[in-house]
Amino acid sequence: SKSRYDPIYICFLRNIAFRIFLCTKESDSVFNWSIAEKLIKNKEWCNACVIVADIYRHIRIQKNGLSEYIRSGWIRNNYL
Numbered sequence: 444s445k446s447r448y449d450p451i452y453i454c455f456l457r458n459i460a461f462r463i464f465l466c467t468k469e470s471d472s473v474f475n476w477s478i479a480e481k482l483i484k485n486k487e488w489c490n491a492c493v494i495v496a497d498i499y500r501h502i503r504i505q506k507n508g509l510s511e512y513i514r515s516g517w518i519r520n521n522y523l
Contacts, residue, residue, distance in 0.1 A: 456480065465521075 445452035459479035460472065469475055482488050502513075513519050 456483070459483065 445455075456476065456479050459482065460475040463469065463475045463478055464472070467475075
């Protein structure tokens, strides 16, 4: 709901664009930014991000080996 020029929007989009860079190794920052803008307009993607963030929060709080359920080694190594 923020304006494209709002600092909160810019910071949020920068974070998404950086994560796109981490996953894809695409060095074109403008391309990553445009992909991030397209993603946040997609309601299904936004809902999936909220669900994943909630799961991640529960894993971090419990710290009882739930990380074994995450199959991606890249995710385990970088986020847990």
